[in-house]
Amino acid sequence: MARYIDAVCRLCRRQGEKLFLKGTRCTTEKCAVTKRAYPPGQHGQGGKRRSKLSNYGLQLKEKQKVKRIYGVLEKQFRRYFQIASKSKGVTGKILLQLLERRLDNVVFRMGLGLSRAQARQIVRHNLISVNARRVNIPSYFIAQGDIIQVKAKEKAQKKLKENLELAKDRTIPTWLEFNSADLSAKVLRLPDRDDIQQTIQEQLIVELYSK
Secondary structure, three states: OOOOOOOOHHHHHHHOOOOOOOHHHHHOOOOHHHHOOOOOOOOOOOOOOOOOOOHHHHHHHHHHHHHHHHOOOHHHHHHHHHHHHOOOOOHHHHHHHHHHOEHHHHHHHOOOOOOHHHHHHHHHOOOEEEOOEEOOOOOOEOOOOOEEEEOOOHHHHHHHHHHHHHOOOOOOOOOEEEEOOOOEEEEOOOOOHHHOOOOOOHHHHHHHHOO
8 A cells, every 4th residue: 555655744844744654752851843944845945935825726735735744645635535425414514524434543532642654553463453353544533422442462551551651741632542551542422623623724625625
């Protein structure tokens, strides 16, 4: 499966804001956006002043931002949009709900992964079960009532507990009931738009794909 393998800090700098792609590093002075608050490449620092983005440019930038936050490539992202557009309700909100329902995102929200990329790796390594059944597909959609639990050997569990300690300041969303004792969580309800704290203008994405 194709994936982005370049330095992820470049994505934040290109976006012009923190996307929190490197876990705890993003909250320290080592963050690339803090140290170099300009786009990467030869036209970044000291380059020509960039012209104001058109409506299309703003829409494209917002789409790229959401793709980068959740670590999803174009083909899969477009498929999510098609599912959302055919569902009852507000397309933009449903799109974000689908992204939040991904298993790798849930593992990240539980604090077991310091970033979504690390959470994806945890899932791929077959360390997570859903309703007592091991699932190693990061894009697996969780549902209301599902029980997500760590199924790993002692060494792996120790590492996940270390991640949990490092992410202790991160707020567990209210749609998850997390049990730190056995590293499990129950999905109390499906995520809502208000549960996503990061600033996202999903309507721009809907406008882009609706052309």
